[in-house]
Amino acid sequence: MGKSIGIDLGTTNSAAAYYDREVRVLPTRMNEPLTPSVVSYRKSRRESRPGQILVGRAAVSNARLAPEDTIFSIKRLMGRTVDEPKVEEVQERFGYAIVSSDDPEDRGVRVLLNGVEYTPIDVSAMILRQIKEDAERALGEEVTHAVITVPAYFEERQRAATREAGQQAGLVVKKIIDEPTAAAVAFGIDKAEERHRVLVYDMGGGTFDISLIQMVNKQFQVLAIEGDMWLGGDDFDHEIVKAIEERIKAEYDGFDPSGDERFLMVAKQEAEKAKILLSGQNEVDLLIPGITSAPNVGLVDVDMVITRQEFNDMIQKYVDHSMDLVRKVLRDQELGVGDITAVLVVGGATATPLVHQAVTDMFGRDKVKGYIDPMQCVALGAGLLAARIKVIECPNPDCEAENTEDAMTCGRCGHSLVGARVRGDVSVGAVTAKSLGISVVRDGAPDTYAVIIPKGTPYPLHRPMERTFYTTAENIIKVPVYEGEETLATKNDLQGVIEYPLPEDIPVGTPVSVRFDYDQDRVLKVTVWVHGRSDLKKEQTLARDRPRAAFEKEDEAEEEWREMLEGTINASRHFQSQYSRYLDPGTASKMEADIQRAERAFAEGNKIEGSRVVNALHRTIMGSGVASQLFIAERAMDGLGPEAATLLREAVRKLRTAHEAGDGEEVERISMALQLAVARIFQRRASQTDVPDQDFGGLLKDLGR
Amino acid sequence: MGEGISSEDAPKWLQAFDFNQQVAVMEKEYVREMRNTLLSFLEVLDSFDRCFSAIDQTREMSSLAQSWLRSFEGVRRQLRRTLEQAGVSFMNCQGEPFDPHKHEAIQARSRPDVREGIVIEEVVRGCEWRGEVLRQAKVVVTRKSR
Numbered sequence A: 001m002g003k004s005i006g007i008d009l010g011t012t013n014s015a016a017a018y019y020d021r022e023v024r025v026l027p028t029r030m031n032e033p034l035t036p037s038v039v040s041y042r043k044s045r046r047e048s049r050p051g052q053i054l055v056g057r058a059a060v061s062n063a064r065l066a067p068e069d070t071i072f073s074i075k076r077l078m079g080r081t082v083d084e085p086k087v088e089e090v091q092e093r094f095g096y097a098i099v100s101s102d103d104p105e106d107r108g109v110r111v112l113l114n115g116v117e118y119t120p121i122d123v124s125a126m127i128l129r130q131i132k133e134d135a136e137r138a139l140g141e142e143v144t145h146a147v148i149t150v151p152a153y154f155e156e157r158q159r160a161a162t163r164e165a166g167q168q169a170g171l172v173v174k175k176i177i178d179e180p181t182a183a184a185v186a187f188g189i190d191k192a193e194e195r196h197r198v199l200v201y202d203m204g205g206g207t208f209d210i211s212l213i214q215m216v217n218k219q220f221q222v223l224a225i226e227g228d229m230w231l232g233g234d235d236f237d238h239e240i241v242k243a244i245e246e247r248i249k250a251e252y253d254g255f256d257p258s259g260d261e262r263f264l265m266v267a268k269q270e271a272e273k274a275k276i277l278l279s280g281q282n283e284v285d286l287l288i289p290g291i292t293s294a295p296n297v298g299l300v301d302v303d304m305v306i307t308r309q310e311f312n313d314m315i316q317k318y319v320d321h322s323m324d325l326v327r328k329v330l331r332d333q334e335l336g337v338g339d340i341t342a343v344l345v346v347g348g349a350t351a352t353p354l355v356h357q358a359v360t361d362m363f364g365r366d367k368v369k370g371y372i373d374p375m376q377c378v379a380l381g382a383g384l385l386a387a388r389i390k391v392i393e394c395p396n397p398d399c400e401a402e403n404t405e406d407a408m409t410c411g412r413c414g415h416s417l418v419g420a421r422v423r424g425d426v427s428v429g430a431v432t433a434k435s436l437g438i439s440v441v442r443d444g445a446p447d448t449y450a451v452i453i454p455k456g457t458p459y460p461l462h463r464p465m466e467r468t469f470y471t472t473a474e475n476i477i478k479v480p481v482y483e484g485e486e487t488l489a490t491k492n493d494l495q496g497v498i499e500y501p502l503p504e505d506i507p508v509g510t511p512v513s514v515r516f517d518y519d520q521d522r523v524l525k526v527t528v529w530v531h532g533r534s535d536l537k538k539e540q541t542l543a544r545d546r547p548r549a550a551f552e553k554e555d556e557a558e559e560e561w562r563e564m565l566e567g568t569i570n571a572s573r574h575f576q577s578q579y580s581r582y583l584d585p586g587t588a589s590k591m592e593a594d595i596q597r598a599e600r601a602f603a604e605g606n607k608i609e610g611s612r613v614v615n616a617l618h619r620t621i622m623g624s625g626v627a628s629q630l631f632i633a634e635r636a637m638d639g640l641g642p643e644a645a646t647l648l649r650e651a652v653r654k655l656r657t658a659h660e661a662g663d664g665e666e667v668e669r670i671s672m673a674l675q676l677a678v679a680r681i682f683q684r685r686a687s688q689t690d691v692p693d694q695d696f697g698g699l700l701k702d703l704g705r
Numbered sequence B: 001m002g003e004g005i006s007s008e009d010a011p012k013w014l015q016a017f018d019f020n021q022q023v024a025v026m027e028k029e030y031v032r033e034m035r036n037t038l039l040s041f042l043e044v045l046d047s048f049d050r051c052f053s054a055i056d057q058t059r060e061m062s063s064l065a066q067s068w069l070r071s072f073e074g075v076r077r078q079l080r081r082t083l084e085q086a087g088v089s090f091m092n093c094q095g096e097p098f099d100p101h102k103h104e105a106i107q108a109r110s111r112p113d114v115r116e117g118i119v120i121e122e123v124v125r126g127c128e129w130r131g132e133v134l135r136q137a138k139v140v141v142t143r144k145s146r
């Protein structure tokens, strides 16, 4: 089977997380941690051609052009029928059409996208499919399984709808989990032995949710939910925008900018930034030159200071309202503050100090847990569960039997469990198992294999590897990418083809570079560009045709984690013993303290502390001036020819002497040269190819190296 | 392990110390920090752009004011050039077909002389860095004119 991820399928934004030694949120194709939960239809510019369905950031970009073809907040419609009041609320706020189905038997809502009816399940599936693809891109491997979170208040039909969306997106849904439960898992509450009654205070951008959950015997049960569908951090931004408008009115003779859309766009953006800064500092200097202008006033500048206190006064009413709801939940459940054993603060807006303060004032500092990034908490919990849950729950509500991870149908009721293909395992290596290259033309001989990343290259690459070729056709560039060792390109495994047309002004024989980047997640990114023409560049990430790693078992990960920590401790001790006299005293003593921390973490099996200290030590080893350079030079010496080794040794000796003589200028000069030499060695090592010289051909021409 | 400073003191495990991995991790961190730095400098450029685009060309201006304006225009160009030297490339998307991966439409407007789906104004500059979108452009796009 492929990888298993956790998905926080949110109203406004969604996120995916994956566990591998530690749990992390996976970046999207746009390098963002979140995928906006938005789908939009974009018409083709030519009437005759079909349009395109956009998902995520690109859908948001298109929203203003096609408000009636852009679906927001689909989560609010999951499993609902047209006559429900919630549906009306959505209809009032957004521009797209919500209709009932033609089928009189079916009361479910449909939404219209370019005049075509889709169910909320269809739309959620589009979002999930994009999340799956982005996760595969980030991991470099197929993703087949997922745990998906839903709000605690979701009813059975809404949960079933979410599961179906997951399957439609090609995922095997291991389990549907409550968001507060995922948060509790992220905070490690589920590991505790004792009985817990947990309050989750979740304030995001636009919605506020409170859930009260109980944990007995490591099982979660939702006791109560409360909230305000339209309360959150956006309201705080709006208060700052109002303050900006007032200031402008006062300073510019009553000039009111609030009708100007561009003003609002800039003001809102700056307000959110100021708000986030105020979470970490006591005042913020809001400086926005030329935020707007008007014929009679000229340029309007904003230059004001907002203190934390002033900001707190602006948002006090929202925070009070949220705490009233907290008290209401407790009252309804006939519980006192003392009956709650832990409070989890989740959602971006809870990073606001006043919010945090209000919650700790009520429950006491010890009970309130807020040290995990509140925006990512639910996704992280889901990611942990995706790795931990080793079964697939049968989607048949009358069955719910647990099946093994690779099962295709339920062992008890025969219901299908699968929405995706499941593939075999291949094991991992730290060097490329096969060469990666392209098909080129040489001396009229096509189909010749030009290796770009040779077999056995350690990855992730220090630097992308690239080679230059020449165009052979007037109007097109074609770069087929292969993996393998055969000199005839097509005898290798095709990974994908990058192909694009050229404009007429590019003559045959124009240089073209092909760059391969291969990262630690084994994703191959190919960039092809025509020299001197930044517009004739194409970049593509190739889906590898088979997964490279076995499904991560927790004990294997455990083993790897220990090895890594141990290796780092050893490397650090070595570094210390060899180079400590080149370290300044502060760094040296910090290093000693870090090594001891690492040893403690190793002894206690404390993973989080362990990975933190590993990072700190790596930073010291790689970033401590002369000491690090000597260490790196030592690594570069590895396997060098005698001549190069002599040169390098000489440079190292000079560096040491200069350092001992306290000659700063000389140290700088030599270390510069040394750095260059070392970089060149690593680069050369990386580009040594083991393919014979006559291997050129294909559609780009290689004139040799 | 070759001979040299390392031969007598580098034990076996040192060979396993993954240099490339470390460099890659540090490089990722560097890229992230650099992105943020570039983005904040872009905001300074935005302020310049907003201020200059508000200047009313039809109004009389004293020659002193004009010379200041020229100098500030120079500062803006200098900032832009510095960003370009740091590898930032500006999109310049006016007249191009709208591309939702690079542009964010903030307004649709009809223009009888321009066909549908074309960027007619780049309100906030978009740019790329290291072959990736650093920041989407905020644009005005033509809609179908009736």
Ligand SMILES: Nc1ncnc2c1ncn2[C@@H]1O[C@H](COP(=O)(O)OP(=O)(O)OP(=O)(O)O)[C@@H](O)[C@H]1O
Binding pocket: A010, A011, A012, A013, A203, A204, A205, A206, A207, A208, A232, A233, A234, A272, A275, A276, A279, A346, A347, A348, A349, A350, A351, A352, A374, A375
């Ligand atoms: N450091 C911070 N301090 C204060 N507010 C922050 C901070 N970081 C993010 N936010 C705010 O958190 C909000 C986004 O939070 P989050 O991503 O949890 O919301 P969401 O889940 O998208 O929203 P929704 O409530 O619609 O589901 C935004 O208003 C953002 O400005």
